[in-house]
Amino acid sequence: MSILNGLKEEMKNAPQGVFCPHLFKCRGYEASRSECLPDIRADGIAAVFTQPKPYIYKNDLIVGSIRPYYVAPTQEDAELVSQYMAKYPERNFWQGVDHFAPDYFTAVNIGIPGLIGKIEKSKEAHKDDAEKIAFLDSMKKTLIALCDKLTAYAEAAKALIGTPGYDEKRLTLIADNCIALTKHAPKTFMEGLQLVWMIHNCFVSEGRYAMAIGRIDMFLYPLYKQDIENGSLTDEYATELLANAFLKICERRFSGGDDVVNICIGGVDEEGNCSVNGLSYCVLHAVRDVNLPGPNLSARITPDCPDEFLDECLKVIGTGLGYPALMNDPVNITALSRKGYDIRDVRNYCMVGCIENFITGMQPPWSDNRFDPICYLEDILLKYDAEALDNITDMDEFMSIYEAQLAIGVEEYIQRMRANAYVEDPENMTSPFLSCFCDFCIERGLDINMGGSKYPSVHGAALMGIGTVSDSLAAIEKTVYETKKAKLSEIAEALKADFAGYEELRELCRSAPKYGNNSEYADKYAVWYTKTLNDMFDNYTTYDGGAVYTAMAANVSNIHAGRDLAATPDGRLAGKPLSDAASPTYGCDTRGVTSTLLSLSKPDYTRCACGTVVNQKFTPAAFKDGKREKLLQLIRVYFSRGGQEIQINSTSRETLIDAMEHPENYPTLVVRVSGFSAIFVTLGREVQEDILSRTQHETV
Amino acid sequence: MKELNVSSIQRFSTGDGPGIRTTVFLKGCNLRCPWCHNPENISSQPQTLAYNTGKKVTCGKIMSTEEVLADVLEDVEYYRASGGGVTFSGGEPMLQAEALGELCRMLNDNGVTSLIDTAGCVPWRYFESVIDQTDIFYFDYKSADRNIYSSIINGDIDIVRCNLKRLISSGRTVHVRIPLIPGINTAVSECERICTDLLDLGVKRVGLLPYHRLGSAKYDALGIEYAYRNVPIQSASEIESIKEIYNKYFITYIE
Structure with missing residues (x-):
């Protein structure tokens, strides 16, 4: 063994x-x-x-x-x-x-x-x-x-x-x-x-x-290089040592807990040159060998990074592990640069937690929370009376009312954030050990949270439900102001009734254009959402003058957020999940992944300094030699157009089995063979088993 | 402007030629292969697939060549980055050769290459409408048995052979592909007969398409019987041993 x-x-x-x-x-x-x-x-x-x-x-x-x-x-x-x-x-x-x-x-x-x-x-x-x-x-x-x-x-x-x-x-x-x-x-x-x-x-x-480990292929590189050159280290042994450490990230998982330790590879160095090196591959292989969730690997992809590196990332993803998450380096660097940091510090960013961008060792620990734009849409639709709703004459007027509500919401959010950040007796909350690893706490003799860190604190507002909001607005535009098939007050009544007795209206709402199909009709609202909310959050700072970032990355909290919300004009029923992270609403991006990614590269993510998450699933066949190249180019195009992040999952055998049991979770999983493709969950049981049996030897 | 009978447009098709492709499935076929995996593309009439999940999909839409062009050109960046393009499949896309030729020319004008996936059982003049506009042909060769063509799949092997020979000698890139159908063409003797035929026709490379029954849900959704519903798929070793036969004569790959 x-x-x-x-x-x-x-x-x-x-x-x-x-x-x-x-x-x-x-x-x-x-x-x-x-x-x-x-x-x-x-x-x-x-x-x-x-x-x-x-x-x-x-x-x-x-x-x-x-x-x-x-x-x-x-x-x-x-x-x-x-x-x-x-x-x-x-x-x-x-x-x-x-x-x-x-x-x-x-x-x-x-x-x-x-x-x-x-x-x-x-x-x-x-x-x-x-x-x-x-x-x-x-x-x-x-x-x-x-x-x-x-x-x-x-x-x-x-x-x-x-x-x-x-x-x-x-x-x-x-x-x-x-x-x-x-x-x-x-x-x-x-x-x-x-x-x-x-x-x-x-x-x-x-x-x-x-707690992140960060850019390990940078800070251990000089020692790695020295040992490789003097013959005392091989790539295989470096990989084994890394895996020996990374596996212990999972210690808590084995005893029923967990931890999320972000490890970052690739990206540019402080001078802006691609930094991928031999150690980057060792880290990648070590995480592959550990083969457990916990070491949360992020790969910063630059336009000039070798295809070989991206391909190696895809091979690891194809094992079914789902890591590394792929980050578009230039977008993140532009996004962080907007916040006024020294460019050399920006280039040395890494990720903390799931995907949050962080200036390595120069900021106090992160804080974040959830901002839910749907609430403010519901504030209009559920609280205005019918007459007031129907007096709104066109989509422009509706949008200006919504924007005003959002501005109030953002203001309230910031008040709460500041109240939460307020510490009554900061002297009693010091972190002497943590401060040893943050510039310039030692030089200044100050705690990380009391002015020691080079840069002030940041806060990340996780913007919820870009897909749900965009689809809802597109549905209102279509049914109320374009085809005029329903009055706004009727939609409001339908939402209050959770569409009970309004099935036809719900169908109308559901058939309106949806975000994620490369159609301007709905996509323009995603662009608006990203710009408008960032314009609003940009007006504020944290208690010590730091930036308020935004994210569209909330891990599974789209499910929690949805539980508290009434039905929405996109046809979503009360309590159901919102769209996930930066993705379109599940199952609503029906034209294929190329279209989805064209839509997803429309919003200006250089406004989202915290980061975004886009999940895409592929069957293991997509990761085979000869096919992987196509995924690689798909990502290159998506990134060249300004996409910020993509998390690709190879549906391992286990996932396919899960999809057979819980088809509702896999509405867009496509099985592709020559001259044919099908949505996996629409296939009959015996046929799904055919795929499983052919999947077995395709995975590692 | 000409019109096409389009069944569906499928993006990021990774099994239908080089690079990232969009496959345009054209509706209507002159063959009746009982193992067909795209039964909704056999009839040229519009049809609705009603899946047992409650999902309903209507296929069959008359689109102008310009409409199709605009749709597939949305992915032009992907084609350029990956060396991909547009694939026409079906059904039998060659039945709509005239409009297809026009669309392929329009694609060429936009720097996008095209590939036609055909069973080749159409008059040669149909090929003349597309041959100068198309870069690659995928050409199905289903059997070396005259009877299978005539009595099972409603085709004519002489037309198929003749077209394949002319296509190859025209200098176009032609990839011959053989769907491996249990009981039809997988016996050693059948494989050898096909090999003899293909050698005779000047074929150098062969792609083997392992049989699958992924189309059975579509048969259910259309409410038609599927003769191959209970025919199991081949094992990896069966596929491998068939490949070995072809490998003696051709550069052979499994798709």
Whole structure:
């Protein structure tokens, strides 16, 4: 069995208890004798890093596990946690503020001792500022705790030598790497990866979620290149090491939780040149070999990146994994440049969480929320009386009323966002460890959330339902103002009745043009939606003057959002999902994927700095040699026209089986053979099974 | 301006020639192959497919060549990037050769190449209407057996052979393709007979189309019986052994 598969087997034996790193943190708070708030925080963090005994898998090459944080808390433990978490509260992912991509570039360049040296230098520069000195000391304390953790891992590795199932050579290597990192900057690729992984492990054990790894093919590239050139590393071994670390992202998945760790490859370097290198391929193959959701791989695709790279991405997607997500680099760079960042910093962006663009290690953790334009359409249709509705004379007038409602909605949204971002006692909310990995917290001696970061905080407003809105507006234009087959008040009545008794009107609404078919009639509303909402959000900033980004990327929240909403003029019934992310309404883009992507490249996504998501599914046959080239060109054209993102799914056997059971989820999945194509879910059972049997040998 | 009887227009067709293509399915066929996977394209009359999912699709629409042109040109960027173009299939697209020739010329004027997927059982003069406007022909050769052509699929093997020979000698790119139909042309002796025929006609490359019954839902939707409903698909090894026979004589690939 390969080392990777061995590790997977070990991980399947999930730890007992619950994931509770806070228990160790609170014990640290309890034991702290300090009076200084950042110092108390640091004591909590140090306890998390150092109290639990390290765990090393038999098949570990890169160490750092969260298993030690699985505990069976006693009643007293639970009380301790609730007492101290109330005293030293946190704002994390669940409050919408925990997406971050650390500055691993500096960490790998200068190592932990280098970071500590930087802190010492800054203390010297701020020697008259007690507050800054105290904060810098708290940062230093967490880095020393990180060193202690590495030392503990080294000792644990040495102690395991001779234990059945463990390999002495590997344990020795692990111990040497960990000790080396406490003394100097990483000197080999393996040390560099060990450093990054251990820091990441520390963030997770701090209780953070959705922490990105970012541009690993950039910040580990110098060490990779050096080791490849001196013959101490091969691509195969680099891939194995990466997979050994990435697989541990899935530790929580094996015990019933999950994590979303974004890893970014490709894109341009700081000078604007395509940066795809040998390590990019190793990362791609490592994620393929891990073959589990969790390492959320993003590939930044530049117009001049080699076809070979994009093709390799498609091969990995074709395994059924669905990664990497493909990002159109020039669109993202233009979008971020609009926000006034230094172009070199922009070019070094990566993704956090699912797809959110982030200036690596230079912004406070992300916050985001959902903005639902449908609500404001319903505010008109469900609240105006019939006379007022029918007095609206044409589509232009209707649109200006809708725009006015939206402007009110955006204003309200910003108020809520600001209220949520307001922190009563910021001194008690410091993040000394996180601040070590954000420019210029060390230089300024300031916390990441209190002016330490190079750029201010950003907020991402996830715009919901572009398809539902566009289709609804097209339906109103068609039925009320063009064919005049229904009055606006009749549509409003139908919506209130959830179309019960209005079946004919519903059919009329459903037969109006839909977004995603390359027809201007509906597509113009998607263009309008993107422009209008971004114009509105551009009027606002976050509490510290940062940009408010927009996204059309809300992961599955289109389902939640739809639950609370009445029926809509596109014919959607009450409670049903809205259109997903930036995609057209499911099943309404009926002319084929080329048309869908022509529509989808019409809105100006350089306005959507946070990012967008477009999902497309293909059967495994589309990924075969000879066919993949067509997908590649499809993406090239889509990106050359200004599409921002595409997430392609190869419907693995499992997905096809799911489509047989739940056809409603796969309305547009097309099966293609020569001279023939069919929507998969319309096929009979035995024929679907034919496809399954031919799919088996087409996938890996 | 001429008119075409269009059954459907399918984008991102990846099985119908080089690059990204749009396939225009033309309605109406002069053959009656009982295994046909596009039964809605046999009759030239408009028909409605009523799927058991409740979905209804009407096919059969008279469109001017300009209308079809405008529709397929929407994807021109994809064709250019991928070396693709427009494929005409059916039914038998050659039954509408005159309008087809006009449309192919219009496509040429727009720098878009075209491919015609034919069973070749039409008078040679039909080919004359399109031959100078079309870049590639996909030519079905279904059997070497005169009787199968005449009694099962309602065709004439002599016309097919004659057209194929003339098409090849005209210097056009012709890809001969053989649908592998159980009980019709998959026995070793049948394969060998087809090979002899094709060698005689000057064929160099052969594409094999493994039998499938994906069309059965369409038969249901049209309310007609499908003779091949219960005929199972071939295994990968069966397909491979048929390929080996063809490989002795031709560059052979499985589509």
